[in-house]
Amino acid sequence: MNSALSNSPFSRNQNAKMKFLSLNLTCLALAAALMLAAGPAGAANLLVNPGFENGSGHVIPVGWKRFAPTNAQPAGNYWVQEPAHSGGVSWKQWGAAYVASQTNVAGLSQSFSSAPGSVYQASGWMFTKSGDTLEADCMTWVEVSFFGASSNLLALYESDNFTAAAGMDTWLKYTVTQVCDISAPLPPGDLNYPTYAATGSVSQIVAPIGTATVRYRYAYSQAGTQGGSAHFDDAILDQVSGPIPPVISSLFPLNLIFVNPSDGITFNASSPSGFTINNSGIQLVVNGVNVSSSLVISGSTSNKNVAYSGLQSNLTYTASITVTDSFNFTASASTYFETTWVGIEPVTDLWEAEDFDFDSGMYLNNPELCSTAGNPNCYFGKVGVEGVDEHNLNAGGSHQYRPDDLMATSVSGDYLRKNLFVAGRLDYRIDPFNFSEWVNYTRDWPSSTNWIIARLATDVGLSGTLTLSKVNTNDLTTTDLGTFTIANGRGWSTFDNVYLKDTNGFLANVILSGKETLRVTSGGNLLPGFFMLVAAQIDLPQLSNLYPTGTQPFEPTNALSFTVTTTGATFPPSGIKVNLDGSDVSASLVITGSTTTRNVVYPGILPNAPHTAIITVTNSLGHGISVTNRFDTFSQGNFMVEAEDFDFEGGHYVSVWEPEAYSGLGATTNIDFQHSPFVPEQFKYRADGGGIPEDLTKDTLRDVFINVGAFDYDLTWFGNGDWANYTRVYPTGNFYVYGRFSGLDGYSMYLDQVISGAGTTGQVTKRLGRWGIVGRGYNVYDWVPLTDDGLAAPVVVKLNGLGTLRVATTGNSNPNYFMLVPTTGVSLSAGRSGNNVVISFPTQSGVIYRVFYRANLTAGNWVLLTTVIGDGTVKPVNDPATPTGRFYQVVAP
Numbered sequence: 001m002n003s004a005l006s007n008s009p010f011s012r013n014q015n016a017k018m019k020f021l022s023l024n025l026t027c028l029a030l031a032a033a034l035m036l037a038a039g040p041a042g043a044a045n046l047l048v049n050p051g052f053e054n055g056s057g058h059v060i061p062v063g064w065k066r067f068a069p070t071n072a073q074p075a076g077n078y079w080v081q082e083p084a085h086s087g088g089v090s091w092k093q094w095g096a097a098y099v100a101s102q103t104n105v106a107g108l109s110q111s112f113s114s115a116p117g118s119v120y121q122a123s124g125w126m127f128t129k130s131g132d133t134l135e136a137d138c139m140t141w142v143e144v145s146f147f148g149a150s151s152n153l154l155a156l157y158e159s160d161n162f163t164a165a166a167g168m169d170t171w172l173k174y175t176v177t178q179v180c181d182i183s184a185p186l187p188p189g190d191l192n193y194p195t196y197a198a199t200g201s202v203s204q205i206v207a208p209i210g211t212a213t214v215r216y217r218y219a220y221s222q223a224g225t226q227g228g229s230a231h232f233d234d235a236i237l238d239q240v241s242g243p244i245p246p247v248i249s250s251l252f253p254l255n256l257i258f259v260n261p262s263d264g265i266t267f268n269a270s271s272p273s274g275f276t277i278n279n280s281g282i283q284l285v286v287n288g289v290n291v292s293s294s295l296v297i298s299g300s301t302s303n304k305n306v307a308y309s310g311l312q313s314n315l316t317y318t319a320s321i322t323v324t325d326s327f328n329f330t331a332s333a334s335t336y337f338e339t340t341w342v343g344i345e346p347v348t349d350l351w352e353a354e355d356f357d358f359d360s361g362m363y364l365n366n367p368e369l370c371s372t373a374g375n376p377n378c379y380f381g382k383v384g385v386e387g388v389d390e391h392n393l394n395a396g397g398s399h400q401y402r403p404d405d406l407m408a409t410s411v412s413g414d415y416l417r418k419n420l421f422v423a424g425r426l427d428y429r430i431d432p433f434n435f436s437e438w439v440n441y442t443r444d445w446p447s448s449t450n451w452i453i454a455r456l457a458t459d460v461g462l463s464g465t466l467t468l469s470k471v472n473t474n475d476l477t478t479t480d481l482g483t484f485t486i487a488n489g490r491g492w493s494t495f496d497n498v499y500l501k502d503t504n505g506f507l508a509n510v511i512l513s514g515k516e517t518l519r520v521t522s523g524g525n526l527l528p529g530f531f532m533l534v535a536a537q538i539d540l541p542q543l544s545n546l547y548p549t550g551t552q553p554f555e556p557t558n559a560l561s562f563t564v565t566t567t568g569a570t571f572p573p574s575g576i577k578v579n580l581d582g583s584d585v586s587a588s589l590v591i592t593g594s595t596t597t598r599n600v601v602y603p604g605i606l607p608n609a610p611h612t613a614i615i616t617v618t619n620s621l622g623h624g625i626s627v628t629n630r631f632d633t634f635s636q637g638n639f640m641v642e643a644e645d646f647d648f649e650g651g652h653y654v655s656v657w658e659p660e661a662y663s664g665l666g667a668t669t670n671i672d673f674q675h676s677p678f679v680p681e682q683f684k685y686r687a688d689g690g691g692i693p694e695d696l697t698k699d700t701l702r703d704v705f706i707n708v709g710a711f712d713y714d715l716t717w718f719g720n721g722d723w724a725n726y727t728r729v730y731p732t733g734n735f736y737v738y739g740r741f742s743g744l745d746g747y748s749m750y751l752d753q754v755i756s757g758a759g760t761t762g763q764v765t766k767r768l769g770r771w772g773i774v775g776r777g778y779n780v781y782d783w784v785p786l787t788d789d790g791l792a793a794p795v796v797v798k799l800n801g802l803g804t805l806r807v808a809t810t811g812n813s814n815p816n817y818f819m820l821v822p823t824t825g826v827s828l829s830a831g832r833s834g835n836n837v838v839i840s841f842p843t844q845s846g847v848i849y850r851v852f853y854r855a856n857l858t859a860g861n862w863v864l865l866t867t868v869i870g871d872g873t874v875k876p877v878n879d880p881a882t883p884t885g886r887f888y889q890v891v892a893p
Helices: 025-033 418-423
Strands: 065-067 078-081 090-093 103-113 119-127 139-147 153-158 172-175 178-185 196-201 213-223 230-241 247-252 256-259 265-270 282-286 296-300 303-308 316-324 330-339 347-352 409-411 428-430 438-458 464-471 478-486 491-499 510-522 527-535 542-547 560-565 576-580 590-593 597-602 610-618 624-632 639-642 694-696 713-715 723-743 746-756 764-774 777-785 797-809 813-822 829-833 836-842 848-854 863-869 874-880 887-891
Touching (some): 078 409, 103 230, 103 330, 213 230, 247 316, 247 330, 256 418, 265 282, 265 330, 282 303, 428 527, 438 464, 478 491, 478 510, 491 527, 542 624, 560 576, 560 610, 639 723, 723 764, 746 813, 764 797, 848 874
Parallel strands (some): 256 330
Antiparallel strands (some): 090 230, 103 213, 119 230, 139 153, 139 213, 178 196, 247 265, 265 303, 296 303, 409 428, 438 491, 438 510, 438 527, 464 510, 542 560, 576 610, 639 813, 694 713, 723 777, 723 797, 723 813, 829 836, 836 874, 848 887
16 A cells, blocks of 8 residues: 555545535526527436446447556456446446556546537446455546537536445445536646546536537546456436437447348437438448448438448448437447358357256257246256256356356356347356366257357466367266367457367367257366357368477477378369468478378478478368468577576676576666566566566476476566566577567567676667567467568577677567577579579578568668578579669578
């Protein structure tokens, strides 16, 4: 707890709002006199989705916009979940940034057209839960703002602040009553969110002269690194009088998947104030294209039914709607949806993950969708028997769909499907689904051979598995059918369609017929939403015995090999192709075997290098598969530098390295490292003052650690501007440098050389190169080559004994280690042939060579000219001569 924050005006606590009892009654009277005659018969809540029922999980609710500080944590610290004041869910939010000595404000908002003199009332219900309570200087509130035509702030009204002191585990209503003096901003807390002094209270909120827009906001203020969460529900912005903006309702499809294209897009546009809505005032933009001229519009002058029928199958859509009435008030809405069948084959059967067996093997073939107990043909409220219908290790979590069952079920957060949307029912998932827990699904299945698809989610960067098996009715043993796997999750509410794979990594053909029981067993981390059957294509080629496998680093070899088989067909002569590192090497494949089973070898793999092979196999029926295999042939004998083993105590290093050699060693800031602290960072390796947080790596453990039973670590919370120095007695020679990193989004790291001042605060560095890549998650590691800023040509680093290298970062990456790979060197010769420059170099058979050029020998980025497949001869490359000349280099691969 930072006690200084609690006494600071930055914390925006109740005492910081200067209150006065008097109001400017003259201004209020003038505003009231400007009220327009047109108005509602009674108060109307303008807010869209005020109870957050449309949208759940880690999503921005339909109709709302999120605002957050520029330094907010990228994952977004919010959720739509239980508990609720009414309905099933509420908006949950916690601190956005967790930066010491800084206050930040984040939340949700909606804006509407407004006119001077319009009268409003606003409120919302707030809640904080014991065990996750708002800390002392964190608070939430509701505010209503009015803006002019130029988006200039005209007036601001707020509720009291909600804090933990108001009460825990109880919903409390907060009404907007306080008038703020926008001419008197308080000292800045969050620079992006100005705060103003309160000067009195009102019972109704009146739009001032010049109003064009009214905005409703829910705000959460976080003080420094204090935490705790708050819930918000049943938001209200009632318009008591004045002209009301248009209303867009009955929008379909609204954030759905599996939409039938023939359903089209439909919605209603109406004016509660009775203003005319001309057809030209209704605009629909679909995937960036204005399709308003294709709308079919019917209804009265102030109430329009709108339809669009131009959807196509197997596409994703983003649609935005704008409606303008004759009073020049506007309303807008947007939706995302997917038509059948994006990313999968046509579905023949679908069952919900939460619809598992009950009462010792009882099941429903065609269950109804319901949200209340008592329906005999619905799984809601049914209870499974432990060890028979399900296996549960911990009855924790929410039990929203099957309240009395041990297995927890909660709102999924996935996009709805049409049947759920029409039934007005939420989508659910099993959550949590812990390691080794299982559920059974008994059905009378149609006689069919199927591929099975699971709709699954896991957290960003996490991996997980579910195993599908068939329960043998005679002895209740199980036979495994395959595994659902996510290698890199996209968030707990971001679902993926995941095919069941067999032990060779191919789509599993599952034969079903009549009454059978399928069992889904958790391997950890995956949350299932539903499962689907699609018709299997049993005549697809199958690939097996692939080596290198690409499943782990360090698979040294000089050959790529695999086997392909097909059923009911043969392989034509050109049916097997391999593209290696961007070049077609199919002509060099060695193929043996029968017409239905082929053993394939490519013997020209370059050792000690990373590779990408794209294998394409097509049988005589024209059915094919394509497999991308990313692997490396690196040796574990290469010189490696562990990211966590940076210098200590002002430039010192361990001369004879071994695993965990730097454990507990302190380091000196601005000499050994630079790091900006970030909550909730942890120090698990150099706990006595290492300076940069670290955690156990999720990468493959190398032999040097396995042989001595040691742990390996990554640097974590390695943020923008951070760096670490690595002093070593480096081997002498020229090297490519590969980083072994994980991360999010597009990240960059840099390798520098300390050329003077090592061990002091006055270090001078020279940039050697850049590691740049689009990360695939903090649990997925990539080999990242050190290149120039063009991110194509590798940099050759020259080393010679004792020296200091520095790794710097722009953030979003966790480095594990970097590795030096000796360069092989390619001898070049140059000549002229007519108007061409001819570059020639000797090659090894099967090796891929890349030829680069640039105009300056020492500056600029190298540009790829061409790629050449070696065949054991000297290969020429032609390049049109230029007036300024060019420099060339050849690298492999």
